Amino acid sequence: xxxxxxxxxxxxxxxxxxxxxxxxxxxxxxxxxxxxxxxxxxxxxxxxxxxxxxxxxxxxxxxxxxxxxxxxxxxxxxxxxxxxxxxxxxxxxxxxxxxxxxxxxxxxxxxxxxxxxxxxxxxxxxxxxxxxxxxxxxxxxxxxxxxxxxxxxxxxxxxxxxxxxxxxxxxxxxxxxxxxxxxxxxxxxxxxxxxxxxxxxxxxxxxxxxxxxxxxxxxxxxxxxxxxxxxxxxxxxxxxxxxxxxxxxxxxxxxxxxxxxxxxxxxxxxxxxxxxxxxxxxxxxxxxxxxxxxxxxxxxxxxxxxxxxxxxxxxxxxxxxxxxxxxxxxxxxxxxxxxxxxxxxxxxxxxxxxxxxxxxxxxxxxxxxxxxxx
Amino acid sequence: xxxxxxxxxxxxxxxxxxxxxxxxxxxxxxxxxxxxxxxxxxxxxxxxxxxxxxxxxxxxxxxxxxxxxxxxxxxxxxxxxxxxxxxxxxxxxxxxxxxxxxxxxxxxxxxxxxxxxxxxxxxxxxxxxxxxxxxxxxxxxxxxxxxxxxxxxxxxxxxxxxxxxxxxxxxxxxxxxxxxxxxxxxxxxxxxxxxxxxxxxxxxxxxxxxxxxxxxxxxxxxxxxxxxxxxxxxxxxxxxxxxxxxxxxxxxxxxxxxxxxxxxxxxxxxxxxxxxxxxxxxxxxxxxxxxxxxxxxxxxxxxxxxxxxxxxxxxxxxxxxxxxxxxxxxxxxxxxxxxxxxxxxxxxxxxxxxxxxxxxxxxxxxxxxxxxxx
Numbered sequence: 049x050x051x052x053x054x055x056x057x058x059x060x061x062x063x064x065x066x067x068x069x070x071x072x073x074x075x076x077x078x079x080x081x082x083x084x085x086x087x088x089x090x091x092x093x094x095x096x097x098x099x100x101x102x103x104x105x106x107x108x109x110x111x112x113x114x115x116x117x118x119x120x121x122x123x124x125x126x127x128x129x130x131x132x133x134x135x136x137x138x139x140x141x142x143x144x145x146x147x148x149x150x151x152x153x154x155x156x157x158x159x160x161x162x163x164x165x166x167x168x169x170x171x172x173x174x175x176x177x178x179x180x181x182x183x184x185x186x187x188x189x190x191x192x193x194x195x196x197x198x199x200x201x202x203x204x205x206x207x208x209x210x211x212x213x214x215x216x217x218x219x220x221x222x223x224x225x226x227x228x229x230x231x232x233x234x235x236x237x238x239x240x241x242x243x244x245x246x247x248x249x250x251x252x253x254x255x256x257x258x259x260x261x262x263x264x265x266x267x268x269x270x271x272x273x274x275x276x277x278x279x280x281x282x283x284x285x286x287x288x289x290x291x292x293x294x295x296x297x298x299x300x301x302x303x304x305x306x307x308x309x310x311x312x313x314x315x316x317x318x319x320x321x322x323x324x325x326x327x328x329x330x331x332x333x334x335x336x337x338x339x340x341x342x343x344x345x346x347x348x349x350x351x352x353x354x355x356x357x358x359x360x361x362x363x364x365x366x367x368x369x370x371x372x373x374x375x376x377x378x379x380x381x382x383x384x385x386x387x388x389x390x391x392x393x394x395x396x397x398x399x400x401x402x403x404x405x406x407x408x409x410x411x412x413x414x415x416x417x418x419x420x421x422x
Numbered sequence: 423x424x425x426x427x428x429x430x431x432x433x434x435x436x437x438x439x440x441x442x443x444x445x446x447x448x449x450x451x452x453x454x455x456x457x458x459x460x461x462x463x464x465x466x467x468x469x470x471x472x473x474x475x476x477x478x479x480x481x482x483x484x485x486x487x488x489x490x491x492x493x494x495x496x497x498x499x500x501x502x503x504x505x506x507x508x509x510x511x512x513x514x515x516x517x518x519x520x521x522x523x524x525x526x527x528x529x530x531x532x533x534x535x536x537x538x539x540x541x542x543x544x545x546x547x548x549x550x551x552x553x554x555x556x557x558x559x560x561x562x563x564x565x566x567x568x569x570x571x572x573x574x575x576x577x578x579x580x581x582x583x584x585x586x587x588x589x590x591x592x593x594x595x596x597x598x599x600x601x602x603x604x605x606x607x608x609x610x611x612x613x614x615x616x617x618x619x620x621x622x623x624x625x626x627x628x629x630x631x632x633x634x635x636x637x638x639x640x641x642x643x644x645x646x647x648x649x650x651x652x653x654x655x656x657x658x659x660x661x662x663x664x665x666x667x668x669x670x671x672x673x674x675x676x677x678x679x680x681x682x683x684x685x686x687x688x689x690x691x692x693x694x695x696x697x698x699x700x701x702x703x704x705x706x707x708x709x710x711x712x713x714x715x716x717x718x719x720x721x722x723x724x725x726x727x728x729x730x731x732x733x734x735x736x737x738x739x740x741x742x743x744x745x746x747x748x749x750x751x752x753x754x755x756x757x758x759x760x761x762x763x764x765x766x767x768x769x770x771x772x773x774x775x776x777x778x779x780x781x782x783x784x785x786x787x788x789x790x791x792x793x794x795x796x
Binding site: 094095099100101102104105106108109110112113115116117119120122123126127130131134137138141144145148149155157158159175177178179340341342343344346347348 | 490494518714717722
């Protein structure tokens with residue numbers, strides 16, 4: 049076994065700074081390098097507390113770690129390429145879906161004549177595409193149905209498509225909501241972007257939403273209160289006051305962390321964390337569930353799949369003591385693992401999920417019981 | 423564009439039940455089929471509310487969804503194969519790491535003679551391997567350091583290796599902690615298994631831990647209180663009472679959900695959810711961070727990498743208005759997205775992370791301020 053050293057060379061720090069740092073001014077750059085040197089110094093300290101022999105072993109372990117990290121970088125590359133390859137395969141199917149949902153293309157066998165059934169029920173047979181497709185698909189999902197208020201629905205009927213894409217530098221992903229011309233806001237695309245801290249780690253750095261350009265009096269996320277001025281008051285104009293409303297469209301105005309975190313108390317910080325988790329949960333639900341399986345959510349089949357999975361699990365409990373220990377090459381005594389089971393946390397129809405953060409009220413103020421535009 | 427129908431054929435339900443259901447008794451099976459039929463009935467209802475033309479379009483959309491889901495199943499397969507391929511590549515490196523850490527194999531250039539430096543500092547140059555390797559690596563991680571109590575450390579010094587593997591049916595993963603013979607418990611392997619609800623969805627079904635066989639009086643997770651009996655009491659023996667202690671080893675006794683969820687009130691349910699999220703967070707931290715990068719956690723380099731990433735992001739803020747909209751083939755008016763930024767939630771050194779559930783007390787009772795074995 050070789051024993052070459054792979055010590056940390058501080059003189060290389062300038063050369064090995066990531067590309068992002070290259071865009072910085074010389075001054076910022078110098079500051080960054082100094083900060084890194086002091087961090088590297090801490091690392092050197094750890095090694096210096098070790099005896100020379102242990103330190104040699106750790107230096108060797110660092111070489112092994114380096115080999116691992118090179119292989120791992122290739123894994124991340126290959127995985128991203130695999131995902132991109134499949135996104136390309138999905139793309140034409142999503143385009144077809146878009147065209148049918150929005151009546152751009154018609155399927156075979158559609159009759160122009162109103163059928164007797166239609167006439168009897170008073171339905172318009174000439175409705176284009178599939179009305180309320182995205183609204184219905186989203187409302188069928190448990191996480192999203194909590195976010196969509198009754199007053200959001202008239203606006204969400206104009207939703208034509210939802211797409212997502214990965215972003216690089218910073219890492220993360222972007223959701224795009226395509227809207228038809230509508231009486232509520234001017235934007236035809238509303239975007240929500242999530243910046244992540246890490247390559248392989250679901251830690252949210254921040255979330256960014258499109259500012260919605262509401263038409264006058266059409267802001268669903270606000271309630272305007274008009275108070276009559278007091279009698280004899282100098283100003284005869286009514287006093288208007290706006291209050292925040294619960295609305296799906298608050299999704300585009302995500303929770304913000306104050307500049308100085310020290311300014312907020314622990315309770316506020318916890319609530320903020322909870323809100324950000326909820327916001328992230330909504331984003332990943334749209335990305336991972338709604339966009340790939342919108343039709344199954346529209347028909348309700350996606351809900352049934354979830355329920356079925358639970359039913360299956362409940363009935364399989366007796367198989368679960370199967371021991372599938374891996375073979376170990378380390379001469380361990382293989383004590384029998386007496387496993388103590390905790391009960392399933394989620395049951396068919398109970399609606400309680402793990403890893404779904406609790407619902408926290410959105411908006412900046414206490415929610416009024418009813419929140420209509422005035 | 424074709425218009426063949428792909429209607430849901432209820433008579434096929436029996437034939438298409440997943441393999442898991444095949445293991446059920448005829449009676450259970452019949453019950454399952456009936457339940458499925460009633461669910462499928464709900465689905466049929468949704469389609470029946472649609473006008474005939476819209477229904478035809480939705481049937482066509484269901485065909486497209488079917489094509490998508492076949493492609494997606496191949497994606498999941500390929501991704502699992504890719505991950506397995508890389509796990510195989512990491513394996514020999516993990517074995518080398520194990521051998522050096524535990525002194526099974528020696529690196530070159532290790533001296534048998536105590537150096538003058540060693541003699542002066544009173545260090546033993548004949549320490550085998552890298553003492554406290556896993557304990558130090560875990561304590562360096564923010565999430566795990568909260569779990570590891572001072573009284574856990576003497577036991578965690580005996581930790582020789584941590585491994586993980588995927589499990590199938592039910593889906594999930596397993597962590598294995600390999601311990602040297604130690605004075606605390608008999609088990610040489612402690613296992614923690616997570617069962618997930620979904621293929622591509624981090625929803626925890628349940629967590630299962632090895633029951634630890636503590637040596638008498640060595641249970642770190644319990645405090646034994648001895649009370650002197652009251653004077654004149656019939657029973658002269660001291661009353662012993664055990665209290666739960668905070669301990670990393672509670673990780674192997676994960677939170678349990680009661681059989682009937684209706685029995686617990688909302689506050690208890692929220693606390694339970696929070697505990698399960700924390701438990702899952704610990705498991706994935708060990709799987710995704712500690713096992714692959716144990717050496718970098720031991721030296722502290724892994725922490726610095728996290729910090730550096732944040733520093734970089736802080737300085738890049740001015741680049742973030744870059745518009746990287748995808749090209750759309752749908753003749754959308756591309757309104758400019760005025761994005762409103764929320765501030766970064768996590769800053770260098772602040773230690774506050776998103777997607778890291780709040781710490782909740784573990785164990786079944788109120789935690790005493792100090793919790794020593796008696």
